[in-house]
Amino acid sequence: MIQVQHVTKKYGNMLANNDVNLESVDGGLSVLLGANGAGKSTLIKCICGLLRFEGSIKVNGFDNHSLEAKRLLGYVPEFPAMYPMLTVEEHLQFIARAYRLKDWEPYGNELMTRFELIDKKSKLGQELSKGMQQKVSICCALLPRPKAVIFDEPFVGLDPHAIRELKLLITSLRDEGNSVLISTHMIDSMEEAWDTVYIMKNGSIMETRNRKDIDSRNSLESIYFAITEGTSVSGSTI
Protein backbone atom coordinates (compact mmCIF):
# COMPACT_ATOMS: atom_id res chain seq x y z
CA MET A 1 0.00 0.00 0.00
CA ILE A 2 1.36 3.41 -0.98
CA GLN A 3 -0.25 6.43 0.68
CA VAL A 4 0.58 9.89 -0.59
CA GLN A 5 -0.83 12.71 1.51
CA HIS A 6 -0.63 16.41 0.75
CA VAL A 7 2.59 16.13 -1.23
CA THR A 8 3.94 19.37 -2.62
CA LYS A 9 7.19 19.61 -4.54
CA LYS A 10 8.79 22.74 -5.95
CA TYR A 11 11.82 23.06 -8.19
CA GLY A 12 12.83 26.60 -7.22
CA ASN A 13 9.63 28.57 -7.82
CA MET A 14 8.17 25.94 -10.14
CA LEU A 15 5.35 23.97 -8.48
CA ALA A 16 5.73 20.44 -9.92
CA ASN A 17 3.41 18.67 -7.42
CA ASN A 18 0.68 20.64 -5.70
CA ASP A 19 -0.95 19.05 -2.64
CA VAL A 20 -1.17 15.57 -4.20
CA ASN A 21 -3.16 12.81 -2.49
CA LEU A 22 -3.11 9.28 -3.86
CA GLU A 23 -3.50 5.73 -2.59
CA SER A 24 -2.23 2.64 -4.36
CA VAL A 25 -3.87 -0.23 -2.50
CA ASP A 26 -2.71 -3.82 -1.97
CA GLY A 27 -4.07 -6.08 -4.70
CA GLY A 28 -4.74 -3.04 -6.89
CA LEU A 29 -3.28 -1.65 -10.10
CA SER A 30 -3.25 2.14 -10.14
CA VAL A 31 -2.42 4.03 -13.32
CA LEU A 32 -1.07 7.55 -13.32
CA LEU A 33 -1.91 9.43 -16.50
CA GLY A 34 -1.22 12.97 -17.58
CA ALA A 35 0.30 15.13 -20.30
CA ASN A 36 4.03 15.73 -20.57
CA GLY A 37 5.13 17.86 -17.65
CA ALA A 38 2.02 17.10 -15.55
CA GLY A 39 4.23 16.03 -12.62
CA LYS A 40 4.04 12.22 -12.76
CA SER A 41 7.77 11.44 -12.62
CA THR A 42 8.29 14.04 -9.92
CA LEU A 43 5.62 12.37 -7.79
CA ILE A 44 7.16 8.95 -8.38
CA LYS A 45 10.61 10.23 -7.42
CA CYS A 46 9.12 11.71 -4.25
CA ILE A 47 7.51 8.34 -3.40
CA CYS A 48 10.82 6.57 -3.97
CA GLY A 49 12.62 8.99 -1.66
CA LEU A 50 14.74 10.51 -4.41
CA LEU A 51 13.45 14.08 -3.94
CA ARG A 52 12.69 16.24 -0.93
CA PHE A 53 9.06 17.25 -0.62
CA GLU A 54 6.47 18.62 1.77
CA GLY A 55 3.77 16.22 2.95
CA SER A 56 3.71 12.55 3.89
CA ILE A 57 4.35 9.34 1.95
CA LYS A 58 3.97 5.91 3.50
CA VAL A 59 4.68 2.44 2.16
CA ASN A 60 2.74 -0.24 4.06
CA GLY A 61 2.49 2.27 6.91
CA PHE A 62 6.23 3.07 7.02
CA ASP A 63 7.61 6.52 6.24
CA ASN A 64 9.01 6.33 2.71
CA HIS A 65 12.51 7.27 3.88
CA SER A 66 12.68 4.38 6.36
CA LEU A 67 14.63 1.19 5.74
CA GLU A 68 11.40 -0.82 6.08
CA ALA A 69 9.77 1.19 3.29
CA LYS A 70 12.83 0.83 1.07
CA ARG A 71 12.75 -2.95 1.59
CA LEU A 72 9.09 -3.10 0.60
CA LEU A 73 9.20 -0.79 -2.42
CA GLY A 74 10.37 -1.67 -5.92
CA TYR A 75 11.02 1.02 -8.54
CA VAL A 76 11.53 0.77 -12.28
CA PRO A 77 12.71 4.25 -13.34
CA GLU A 78 11.87 5.92 -16.64
CA PHE A 79 15.53 5.81 -17.67
CA PRO A 80 17.46 2.69 -16.66
CA ALA A 81 20.82 3.32 -14.98
CA MET A 82 23.32 0.53 -15.49
CA TYR A 83 26.72 -0.02 -13.96
CA PRO A 84 28.83 -0.05 -17.15
CA MET A 85 31.36 -2.60 -15.88
CA LEU A 86 28.93 -5.06 -14.25
CA THR A 87 27.41 -7.88 -16.23
CA VAL A 88 23.66 -8.53 -16.36
CA GLU A 89 24.06 -11.32 -13.80
CA GLU A 90 26.24 -9.14 -11.57
CA HIS A 91 23.50 -6.50 -11.49
CA LEU A 92 21.21 -9.11 -9.95
CA GLN A 93 23.96 -10.27 -7.58
CA PHE A 94 24.48 -6.67 -6.50
CA ILE A 95 20.77 -6.29 -5.66
CA ALA A 96 20.74 -9.65 -3.88
CA ARG A 97 23.65 -8.54 -1.66
CA ALA A 98 22.21 -5.08 -1.02
CA TYR A 99 18.88 -6.61 0.09
CA ARG A 100 20.57 -9.60 1.78
CA LEU A 101 18.44 -12.00 -0.28
CA LYS A 102 18.83 -15.72 0.25
CA ASP A 103 18.32 -18.37 -2.45
CA TRP A 104 17.53 -15.70 -4.99
CA GLU A 105 19.12 -17.47 -7.97
CA PRO A 106 16.08 -19.49 -9.14
CA TYR A 107 13.88 -16.40 -9.20
CA GLY A 108 16.69 -14.36 -10.78
CA ASN A 109 17.06 -16.98 -13.52
CA GLU A 110 13.28 -17.08 -13.98
CA LEU A 111 13.19 -13.30 -14.44
CA MET A 112 16.16 -13.31 -16.84
CA THR A 113 14.53 -16.14 -18.82
CA ARG A 114 11.19 -14.34 -19.05
CA PHE A 115 12.92 -11.25 -20.39
CA GLU A 116 15.24 -13.21 -22.72
CA LEU A 117 18.35 -12.10 -20.85
CA ILE A 118 19.58 -15.52 -19.78
CA ASP A 119 21.89 -15.93 -22.78
CA LYS A 120 23.09 -12.35 -22.27
CA LYS A 121 23.87 -12.64 -18.58
CA SER A 122 27.60 -12.19 -19.19
CA LYS A 123 27.17 -8.99 -21.19
CA LEU A 124 28.41 -5.80 -19.56
CA GLY A 125 26.05 -2.94 -18.72
CA GLN A 126 27.83 -0.73 -21.25
CA GLU A 127 27.19 -3.31 -23.99
CA LEU A 128 23.41 -3.42 -23.52
CA SER A 129 20.84 -1.85 -25.83
CA LYS A 130 18.25 0.54 -24.35
CA GLY A 131 15.61 -2.22 -24.28
CA MET A 132 18.01 -4.71 -22.65
CA GLN A 133 18.87 -2.12 -20.00
CA GLN A 134 15.17 -1.65 -19.34
CA LYS A 135 14.74 -5.40 -18.91
CA VAL A 136 17.67 -5.60 -16.45
CA SER A 137 16.17 -2.69 -14.55
CA ILE A 138 12.83 -4.55 -14.28
CA CYS A 139 14.55 -7.76 -13.12
CA CYS A 140 16.54 -5.83 -10.48
CA ALA A 141 13.41 -4.10 -9.16
CA LEU A 142 11.45 -7.35 -8.89
CA LEU A 143 14.20 -9.60 -7.50
CA PRO A 144 13.59 -8.62 -3.84
CA ARG A 145 9.87 -9.44 -4.32
CA PRO A 146 8.64 -5.97 -3.34
CA LYS A 147 5.16 -5.55 -1.86
CA ALA A 148 4.65 -2.25 -3.64
CA VAL A 149 6.04 -1.66 -7.13
CA ILE A 150 6.24 1.55 -9.14
CA PHE A 151 6.83 1.52 -12.87
CA ASP A 152 7.62 4.80 -14.65
CA GLU A 153 6.99 4.38 -18.39
CA PRO A 154 8.02 0.71 -18.24
CA PHE A 155 7.07 -0.25 -21.81
CA VAL A 156 9.21 2.32 -23.63
CA GLY A 157 11.89 0.58 -25.68
CA LEU A 158 10.70 -2.96 -24.93
CA ASP A 159 10.20 -5.50 -27.73
CA PRO A 160 6.78 -7.21 -28.17
CA HIS A 161 7.81 -10.33 -26.23
CA ALA A 162 9.00 -8.25 -23.26
CA ILE A 163 5.86 -6.09 -23.37
CA ARG A 164 3.70 -9.22 -23.15
CA GLU A 165 5.81 -10.68 -20.31
CA LEU A 166 5.76 -7.42 -18.39
CA LYS A 167 1.99 -7.09 -18.72
CA LEU A 168 1.59 -10.65 -17.40
CA LEU A 169 4.02 -9.97 -14.55
CA ILE A 170 2.27 -6.75 -13.59
CA THR A 171 -1.10 -8.50 -13.47
CA SER A 172 0.26 -11.37 -11.40
CA LEU A 173 1.97 -8.97 -8.97
CA ARG A 174 -1.41 -7.33 -8.44
CA ASP A 175 -3.26 -10.66 -8.20
CA GLU A 176 -0.78 -11.86 -5.57
CA GLY A 177 -1.89 -8.95 -3.38
CA ASN A 178 0.85 -6.40 -4.06
CA SER A 179 0.30 -2.74 -4.78
CA VAL A 180 1.23 -1.66 -8.31
CA LEU A 181 1.48 1.94 -9.52
CA ILE A 182 2.25 2.65 -13.17
CA SER A 183 2.83 5.89 -15.00
CA THR A 184 2.46 5.46 -18.74
CA HIS A 185 1.50 7.26 -21.92
CA MET A 186 0.66 3.91 -23.52
CA ILE A 187 -2.90 3.90 -22.21
CA ASP A 188 -3.96 0.82 -24.15
CA SER A 189 -1.23 -1.22 -22.44
CA MET A 190 -3.21 -1.01 -19.19
CA GLU A 191 -6.67 -1.31 -20.73
CA GLU A 192 -7.34 -4.86 -19.53
CA ALA A 193 -5.76 -4.65 -16.11
CA TRP A 194 -6.28 -1.25 -14.48
CA ASP A 195 -8.27 -0.82 -11.27
CA THR A 196 -7.86 2.88 -10.46
CA VAL A 197 -6.77 5.77 -12.65
CA TYR A 198 -5.34 9.04 -11.39
CA ILE A 199 -5.27 11.83 -13.94
CA MET A 200 -2.70 14.56 -13.28
CA LYS A 201 -2.69 18.07 -14.66
CA ASN A 202 -0.39 20.95 -13.77
CA GLY A 203 1.01 19.15 -10.75
CA SER A 204 -2.37 18.18 -9.24
CA ILE A 205 -4.56 15.09 -9.34
CA MET A 206 -7.37 16.33 -11.54
CA GLU A 207 -9.62 13.24 -11.32
CA THR A 208 -9.64 9.75 -9.82
CA ARG A 209 -11.75 6.91 -11.23
CA ASN A 210 -12.24 3.33 -10.07
CA ARG A 211 -12.98 0.78 -12.75
CA LYS A 212 -15.73 -0.86 -10.70
CA ASP A 213 -17.71 2.41 -10.73
CA ILE A 214 -17.43 2.96 -14.47
CA ASP A 215 -19.63 1.88 -17.36
CA SER A 216 -17.73 -1.13 -18.76
CA ARG A 217 -18.25 0.11 -22.34
CA ASN A 218 -15.79 2.92 -21.69
CA SER A 219 -12.12 2.33 -22.42
CA LEU A 220 -9.44 3.84 -20.23
CA GLU A 221 -8.46 5.98 -23.22
CA SER A 222 -12.00 7.33 -23.65
CA ILE A 223 -12.17 8.14 -19.93
CA TYR A 224 -8.86 10.00 -20.17
CA PHE A 225 -9.94 12.12 -23.13
CA ALA A 226 -13.41 12.72 -21.69
CA ILE A 227 -11.82 14.14 -18.55
CA THR A 228 -8.91 16.02 -20.11
CA GLU A 229 -10.52 17.23 -23.35
CA GLY A 230 -14.26 16.93 -22.72
CA THR A 231 -14.87 14.42 -25.53
CA SER A 232 -17.97 12.23 -25.34
CA VAL A 233 -18.04 8.61 -24.14
CA SER A 234 -20.47 5.75 -24.82
CA GLY A 235 -21.89 5.32 -21.34
CA SER A 236 -23.13 7.92 -18.92
CA THR A 237 -20.77 7.01 -16.08
CA ILE A 238 -17.15 8.00 -16.41
Ligand SMILES: Nc1ncnc2c1ncn2[C@@H]1O[C@H](COP(=O)(O)OP(=O)(O)OP(=O)(O)O)[C@@H](O)[C@H]1O
Ligand atom coordinates in the same frame (compact mmCIF):
# COMPACT_ATOMS: atom_id res chain seq x y z
N1 LIG B 1 15.02 18.75 -12.14
C1 LIG B 1 14.10 19.65 -12.48
N2 LIG B 1 14.33 20.96 -12.31
C2 LIG B 1 13.39 21.89 -12.63
N3 LIG B 1 12.17 21.58 -13.12
C3 LIG B 1 11.89 20.29 -13.30
C4 LIG B 1 12.83 19.25 -12.99
N4 LIG B 1 12.26 18.06 -13.29
C5 LIG B 1 11.02 18.33 -13.76
N5 LIG B 1 10.81 19.67 -13.77
C6 LIG B 1 9.57 20.33 -14.18
O1 LIG B 1 8.54 19.84 -13.34
C7 LIG B 1 7.34 19.66 -14.10
C8 LIG B 1 6.88 18.21 -13.96
O2 LIG B 1 7.85 17.38 -14.60
P1 LIG B 1 7.72 15.78 -14.57
O3 LIG B 1 8.98 15.23 -15.16
O4 LIG B 1 7.35 15.37 -13.21
O5 LIG B 1 6.49 15.56 -15.54
P2 LIG B 1 5.90 14.21 -16.17
O6 LIG B 1 4.44 14.24 -15.97
O7 LIG B 1 6.63 13.05 -15.66
O8 LIG B 1 6.22 14.44 -17.71
P3 LIG B 1 6.55 13.39 -18.89
O9 LIG B 1 5.25 12.73 -19.24
O10 LIG B 1 7.03 14.27 -19.99
O11 LIG B 1 7.60 12.45 -18.39
C9 LIG B 1 7.66 20.07 -15.53
O12 LIG B 1 7.23 21.40 -15.72
C10 LIG B 1 9.16 19.99 -15.60
O13 LIG B 1 9.68 20.94 -16.51
